[in-house]
Amino acid sequence: MAIQVVPAEALGASSTPGEGAGGGDDLGSGRGRALRSLLRNPLGLVGAGLLLVVVLVALLAPLIAPYPPTQVHFDTPFQRLGTKGFWLGTDDLGRDLMSRVFYGTRASLEVGVLSVALAVVVGVPLGLVSGWWRLLDTFVSRLTDLLLAFPFLILAVGLAAVRGPSLTNAALALGIAQVPTMIRVVRAETLRWRGADFVTSARAMDAGSGWILGRHILPNAASAVIVQATVIMPVAIIGEATLSFLGLGIRPPAPSLGIMLSDAQQYIFRAPAAAVIPGVTIAVICLGFNFFGDALRDALDPTTSSR
Amino acid sequence: MARYLLNKLWQAAITLLLSALVVFVGVRLLPGDPALALAGEEADPATLAQVRTDLGLDQPVIVQFWRFLSNLAHGDLGTSIRTGTPVTDLIAATLPVTLWLALYATVLAVVIGVAGGALAAVYRGRWPEWVANGFSLAGLSVPHFWLGLLAILYLSVSLGLFPASGYVPVTENPLRALYYLTLPAVILGTALAAVVMRQTRSSMLETLSTDYVRTARAKGLPRARVLRDYALRNSLIVVVTIIGLQLGGLISGAVVTERIFGLPGFGKLTLDSVFTRDYPVIQAVVIIVTAAYIVINLAVDVLYSVINPRIRVGGEA
Numbered sequence: 001m002a003i004q005v006v007p008a009e010a011l012g013a014s015s016t017p018g019e020g021a022g023g024g025d026d027l028g029s030g031r032g033r034a035l036r037s038l039l040r041n042p043l044g045l046v047g048a049g050l051l052l053v054v055v056l057v058a059l060l061a062p063l064i065a066p067y068p069p070t071q072v073h074f075d076t077p078f079q080r081l082g083t084k085g086f087w088l089g090t091d092d093l094g095r096d097l098m099s100r101v102f103y104g105t106r107a108s109l110e111v112g113v114l115s116v117a118l119a120v121v122v123g124v125p126l127g128l129v130s131g132w133w134r135l136l137d138t139f140v141s142r143l144t145d146l147l148l149a150f151p152f153l154i155l156a157v158g159l160a161a162v163r164g165p166s167l168t169n170a171a172l173a174l175g176i177a178q179v180p181t182m183i184r185v186v187r188a189e190t191l192r193w194r195g196a197d198f199v200t201s202a203r204a205m206d207a208g209s210g211w212i213l214g215r216h217i218l219p220n221a222a223s224a225v226i227v228q229a230t231v232i233m234p235v236a237i238i239g240e241a242t243l244s245f246l247g248l249g250i251r252p253p254a255p256s257l258g259i260m261l262s263d264a265q266q267y268i269f270r271a272p273a274a275a276v277i278p279g280v281t282i283a284v285i286c287l288g289f290n291f292f293g294d295a296l297r298d299a300l301d302p303t304t305s306s307r
Numbered sequence: 308m309a310r311y312l313l314n315k316l317w318q319a320a321i322t323l324l325l326s327a328l329v330v331f332v333g334v335r336l337l338p339g340d341p342a343l344a345l346a347g348e349e350a351d352p353a354t355l356a357q358v359r360t361d362l363g364l365d366q367p368v369i370v371q372f373w374r375f376l377s378n379l380a381h382g383d384l385g386t387s388i389r390t391g392t393p394v395t396d397l398i399a400a401t402l403p404v405t406l407w408l409a410l411y412a413t414v415l416a417v418v419i420g421v422a423g424g425a426l427a428a429v430y431r432g433r434w435p436e437w438v439a440n441g442f443s444l445a446g447l448s449v450p451h452f453w454l455g456l457l458a459i460l461y462l463s464v465s466l467g468l469f470p471a472s473g474y475v476p477v478t479e480n481p482l483r484a485l486y487y488l489t490l491p492a493v494i495l496g497t498a499l500a501a502v503v504m505r506q507t508r509s510s511m512l513e514t515l516s517t518d519y520v521r522t523a524r525a526k527g528l529p530r531a532r533v534l535r536d537y538a539l540r541n542s543l544i545v546v547v548t549i550i551g552l553q554l555g556g557l558i559s560g561a562v563v564t565e566r567i568f569g570l571p572g573f574g575k576l577t578l579d580s581v582f583t584r585d586y587p588v589i590q591a592v593v594i595i596v597t598a599a600y601i602v603i604n605l606a607v608d609v610l611y612s613v614i615n616p617r618i619r620v621g622g623e624a
Contacts, residue, residue, distance in 0.1 A: 146322060148552060153559030154596050157581050158333060161589050177555075238450045242563055245452055246578060261453055265567075268460055275460065279453035286448035 034223075037299040044295020050288030058106040065099035069255040078271045089273050091263060097274060101281050103255040108237045108285060111171045111249075115236040116229045118175025119182040124225060126179075127186025128213045132194065137187075144180040152177035152239065153248075160248045167240075167256075170249035174239045178232045185228045189221035196220075223300040230293030234286035241282050257282050315608055319601050324376075326597040330590055331375050379594065385587035389579070394591045397576055402595075404572035405561050407477050407484070411492035413557065416499035417546060423500070424507025425539065428515065439504055446501025451560060455494040455567040462490065472569035491568045495560045499553055503546055510545040514538045544614055551607035558596055 038044050057064070066085070073094030079086045088097040130140035156173035163169050193199060194217065202212050243249030244258030252259050257278040264275035342358045343350070350358070359365055366374070378384075384394035427439035463471035469490040477484040514520060515538055523533050562574030573592070580588035 146325075148555075151555035151558040151596055151600070153562050154577075154593055157577060157589070158593060161581050161584070161586075162333065234448060241450050242452060242559075245450075246563065246566060247582065258450075261450075261456065265456060268456060269464065272460060275453075275456050279450065279457070282453065283445075283449045287444070290444055290448050 034299040038295055041295040041298065043291045044299070047288050047291025047293070047295060050284055051292055054105060054285050054288055055109070057102055058109045061102040061106045065096075065102045067096040067099045069095070069100045069103035070253045071095065071099075078267070081273045088277055089271065091260070091271070091274050092267050097260075097277055100255040100260055101257070101277060104257040104260060104278060105281060105285065107167065107250055107254070107256045108240055108282070111167060111174065111240040112233045112236045114168075114171035115175035115178060115239075116232050118172070119178040119232055120225065120229065122175075123179045123182025124186050124218075124221075127183040128190050128217060128221075130183065131187040131190025132209060132213060132217075140183065141187075144183050147176075147180040148184075153242075156243055156248050165243075165248045165251060167250045167254075170240050170243045171236070173243070174236045177239070178235065182225070182228055182232070185224050186221055189224045190217050193217050193220050227293060227297045227300060230289050230296060233293075234289040237285055237289075238282065241278075311612065312609065315605055319605050322601050323598060326601075327376060327379060327594065328372070330593050330597075331372055333593075384591040384594075387580075387585055387588050389583045389585045389588070394587050397588065398573070398591060398595060401571060401573045401576045403476070404474060404570055405565065405574060408488055408491055408495060408564065408570065408572060409557055409561055411485075411488050412496035412560075413499065413550065415492055416496035416503055417550070419496070420500040420503025421507050421539075421542065421546060424504040424542065425511055425534070427504070427508040428511035428538070429534065431512070436508075439508060443501040443505040443508075446497050446504075449497075451494055451497050452563045452567055454497060455491070455564060458490055458494060459567070474570050474572075491564045491570060494567075495557070495564045498560065499549075499557060502553060503549055506545045506549055507542045510542045511538045514541045540614075544611065547607055547610050547614060551604055554600060554603055558600070 066087075073090065073096075075094065076086065076090055077092050077094045079090040079094070081087075081089050083089060086096050086098070088101065090096055091100075126140055130137040130144075152173055155176060156170065159169045159173050190213075199212055199216055202216055207215075240249055240256065241258035241261065244256040245262045246258075247262070249258060250256040252263075260278040261275060264271065264278070268275045342355055342364055364371070382395060384398070386393055387397055390397065423435075423439040423442065427436040430436055458469075459471045462468045470487055473487055475483040475487050520533055520537055523537065524530070561572065562577055564570070565572040565574035566578060573595075576588065577592045579585070580592060
């Protein structure tokens with residue numbers, strides 16, 4: 001199930017200003033160092049490689065899929081792995097599993113990207129604002145606490161009940177569920193940099209709050225936001241599969257890895273491959289994001305790279 | 308301490324009231340006429356009017372909200388459209404299943420997660436760390452409902468180790484209940500165990516590198532005692548935090564796990580109510596989950612201050 005990775009801030013770990021990547025305003029060399037560190041991390045490279053393949057498959061699905069994902073072949077149901085023409089086999093309706101996996105990957109990434117976008121668009125401004133203005137902080141932090149551990153599935157259930165199940169509603173529920181962690185991460189970054197010398201000097205030069213937040217704090221918080229996005233992606237992708245599996249997400253016959261697993265459950269003994277392949281695909285996508293995200297975190301934040 | 312608790316209780320009450328308001332508004336946002344939805348599409352006008360009066364839909368909104376709250380306070384959650392039974396009966400029948408499942412899964416996850424995380428930190432750079440890291444990464448990358456399908460396929464059907472579905476109440480036969488719940492609990496607990504393991508490891512590594520641990524070792528305290536009294540105690544705080552934060556994941560996970568293993572629990576009730584548009588049940592489910600979530604978080608907060616008095620934010624510490 002969707003697991004929220006607990007940000008270090010939530011556990012009381014604090015970072016001191018000045019210890020961050022390149023001391024904050026020294027971003028240029030910081031980026032070069034981060035890139036070198038990323039390239040030296042074998043798991044990070046594996047993750048990047050997996051992600052490249054996954055993204056290519058998703059983008060090129062219409063070109064590389066042997067069949068349309070919903071095309072049925074009633075004469076050839078339950079083909080085995082490695083059958084000529086259906087290399088990953090077929091399901092109960094004779095639909096080509098490889099084509100469905102390709103299109104399912106596309107749907108997974110679509111939901112992932114939509115939820116990350118929602119979390120960023122809502123979470124980043126709220127995080128900045130609550131880290132900067134104490135008065136708003138009380139309100140936003142209460143809201144965050146309230147939402148942080150609330151079961152996203154109940155949210156999805158509510159949305160599905162009110163608006164009907166769909167890809168957009170699944171992404172909406174998953175995105176809303178990720179907003180609080182994003183707020184916390186950005187808020188912690190804002191608190192971390194608000195006392196930095198370059199912020200004090202910007203203030204001394206009469207810069208407005210909006211300017212400081214946008215020009216000084218946001219660029220420094222960017223790496224934390226990017227890392228958090230790599231954490232959200234696999235959570236959202238597993239979440240989509242779960243919702244679709246339960247019938248609360250993408251509607252059949254549209255291809256989704258979760259729907260494929262839900263279908264496969266009915267004939268799991270007859271065609272075990274149909275139940276294994278979509279799951280492996282989800283695992284590969286998520287491992288890619290987790291490997292890459294971990295390496296990215298180590299590369300962007302030298303204080304944790306020793307772990 | 309008393310002031311701290313009162314403050315927390317007050318906050319919990321506010322949160323509960325707010326969530327009741329959200330549910331109240333949410334139900335009124337549902338497409339179409341709630342009376343029609345409640346009475347069913349084929350209801351005749353007389354029934355419809357009766358439902359409308361029962362629901363108090365002819366009253367002003369404030370009065371409606373008050374009635375809603377007062378019904379809630381009296382434990383009246385309405386009647387299920389699908390089965391015609393009071394919602395409280397449905398919940399009383401299904402909730403214990405889920406609570407046992409969640410409890411069992413949490414215990415498994417904490418035991419495995421803390422042990423694995425501690426081993427990984429102590430044997431840093433050696434194989435226990437690799438195994439623990441591999442497990443926690445896999446646990447975060449694999450949808451656990453899929454693990455459930457595989458477990459049924461291989462552990463239940465091929466090897467016959469565990470039943471693929473079914474449920475025995477704990478009160479009826481505790482041993483058989485344990486037997487039936489083991490596989491679902493393992494599947495539900497996997498993700499939680501992965502997170503607990505990951506955080507225990509990094510928390511222990513952090514503690515082990517602090518000055519006070521070095522001092523304790525230098526003055527001759529045995530390694531085992533330092534690990535137990537310093538490192539493990541600190542990681543307990545982490546575990547409690549995670550359980551609070553992962554509660555939502557656990558509840559969501561229970562819904563899926565029950566579906567896969569055919570357990571007659573609260574999650575099944577939730578899904579059934581959505582698919583049959585059984586609004587009173589949906590409404591009750593949301594309120595109960597929210598209340599449970601608030602109560603458990605309150606418990607986590609209190610537990611916190613017991614384990615680590617420094618965290619008593621609102622208190623005199």
